Amino acid sequence: MTPLLIIIPVVLLVGVLALGAFMWSLRAGQYEDMDGAAQRILDDSADDAPPDKR
Template sequence: MSGLLILIPVALFLGALGLGAFLWSLRSGQFEDLDGAAHRILSDDDGPLDEPDNTPRK
């Protein structure tokens, strides 16, 4: 029974901490562009790779 006196406030604190982190992420714009990262990984905007230098080394 005395364990509940510790576990209940800890659980309430962790729940409030999680809610605070979620509200912070909403206010800071973390959920503004959900599809952007999915489309950005498919876009091929990289240039061609440089050819290796085939000159003999001394």
């Protein structure tokens, strides 16, 4: 019974931290452009540019 008194608050704390991180990522705009990254990886126009010669 004693391990449950330790495990339950720890699990609740981890859950609240995970929810807080998820809410922070929503407010920071991490999920606004889901298709942009998928399209950018297929776009090879940046690979065709000549390298900088400085």
